[in-house]
Amino acid sequence: MKKKIVFIAGLLLGVMVSNEILAQESTGKYGSDSITCIQNNSLYYEFYKQWKKSDYKNESWKDALPSWRWVFLNCPKSTINIYLHGEKIMKQLIKMESDKAIRDKYIDTLMMGYDQRIQYFGKEGYALGKKGVDLYKLRPSSYEESYNILKKSVEMQGNKSKGPTLIYYFRSAEKMVKTEKAEKSILLDIYDQSSDIIDYNIKNAKNEKSLKSWENIKGNLELSIEPYANCEDLISIYSPKFENTPNDIELLKKITKKLDKRNCTKSELFFEATENLHKAQPTANSAELMGKMYIKKENYTKAAEYLKESIELCEDDNEKADAHFLLANIYFQLKQYATARTHCYQAVKLRPNNGKPYILIGDMYVATAKSCGNNDLTKTVAYWVAVDKYKKAKSVDSSVAESANTKIKTYSQYFPATETIFFYDLKKGDSYKVECWINETTTVRTSD
Structure with missing residues (x-):
């Protein structure tokens, strides 16, 4: 046991000392002792390959450990494999260790490995994502630190963020809310931010495996937000903010987007926020929201006016298609069937793989079948x-x-x-x- 503690203490001390020396001295890729560095790199890698070949089931990692440790401490710039392989080795040590104090030391070393990887090999956003996820999984009590790490990762990576990063970003924020270290509204912000990233990756998936993976991530996130995103919650969160700054454009965009997404469009808050947003900054989206609002109020004539305005302002074909389909539904309600059908055909012209307009045309034919004979x-x-x-x-x-x-x-x-x-x-x-x-x-x- 003492040997293990000494080993870890030495490892951590060595990392700190080594970093200080490397920061002060202009050494090459292989450090001050390039021959020993190359030898230890080769030695640990041979054992690591044996471990990998066994599907990480044999104990060759133990033989790799001393040489890997030397490389990690003395020539940290030599190859990124130090960190790729070191991550596996340290996680194995963590998995095998039952002593909490020693296990915590191993976790600290794993975290240092991510920092050192960023220092010498860049890709900070990606590495922070892995670091934040591992910290949350291995040391759940550090959820606040995980949250800050993952927040930075997502901000840096954007659409390149990995699925697990998004999931644990939400989970760490959820713990922040439960321990009253953050407002519930951050969960909604993270949900929206993550949803946009997920939708982008679903749309641009290169193969079936990737598509299914992102769809699973989306399902996970939808289940996670459910307890926090009912209409009552959203209205209670955003009503005071709206009352304080009813003309704040960014707040109005946030309120209308969130309430629309959760189908909370019958609320007075949605009505007032949408109206203020459209007055201050008329866009295709705000006009469409006004149209939806009047649909809920069953004022179809007024709704049609706003949806036509939305189409005129809109530059995106998919959004135009949505507006045409909404118009088709309105004219169906008004029993102006020919006009409704025209908008259905406009919708499929803009988005040919959408079957809903054809369904609506069929429904109109059914609705008028007897009166047409x-x-x-x-x-x-x-x-x-x-x-x-x-x-x-x-x-x-x-x-x-x-x-x-x-x-x-x-x-x-x-x-x-x-x-x-x-x-x-x-x-x-x-x-x-x-x-x-x-x-x-x-x-x-x-x-x-």
Whole structure:
């Protein structure tokens, strides 16, 4: 036991002394004793390779340790492998150690390793992410230090941040809130910041494995924020801030974004913040939010005005598509079906892989089927074109397939019977033009 304590104390002392010497002396890559450095590098690496080859199950790491320690202390600039391999070695020591005091020394050394890696090999943001995650996992009581490390990492890395960094950034902040060292609002800020990073990586995933990994991270974060992001919480957090500075642009953006994201758009706070934001700084987004707000109030005419303004101001095709789809829903409510369909087609023109507009067109055909006919046949033909749209929806967008299939099954039962089409001199497979406002050509089918 004494030997272990002496070893650790010597290691830590050696690191501090070595750093001071290296800071003062202009030594080369391999330090003042390059031959011994190269020899020890080679020696520890041979044992490390044996350990790695065993899938880190044999005890070759113990043989690697003395030589690795020498390199770590005496030629820390020689290769980044000192830190990559040292991380594994130190974590193995931590895992094997039952004495808390000694284990803490090992954790300190691991943290020093990250600092030394940054000092000599850069990539500070990335290394800080690993350091913060490991500190939180290995020493949960240091959550405040972990939070500050991870905060800096995410600020530096942005969209290059790793998934675990984002998860433990939130968890460390959560502990800060629970111990009353931070306000609950920081969790919402971190959630928004992390969500943007996650969405970017999902959108730009290079392979299926990466995509699934980021989707899992997203799911984890969504579960984590759930207890803190209900409408009541959000309103209680932001109402006092809004009352103090009702015209603060950044605060207004934050309030409207958060309330909209959590579907808290019926609140008076959302109404007032959105209105103030649009007056002060009219943008496509603020106009869209005004539109959504009036939709909630069922003032569809006013909502349509703002959504048209949003489309005029907007430069992003996806956002334009969203606004067109909202407009389509509004005109559906107003029973202006042809106008609603026009906006659906505008939406799919801007975002061809979106099936929801086709679903809505199908729903409008269903809603007007009987009013568009005057006999047994013409009161049912609209179901043909409705099903056509549902099939189109699932062909371009797998996310709506379940809904589309349900509707196809339901409304196929409303097709005319074989007897009915025979009476009107039609047969299966014939081309047929559906009149009324629909004005589309389809194929004759039967329900039996």
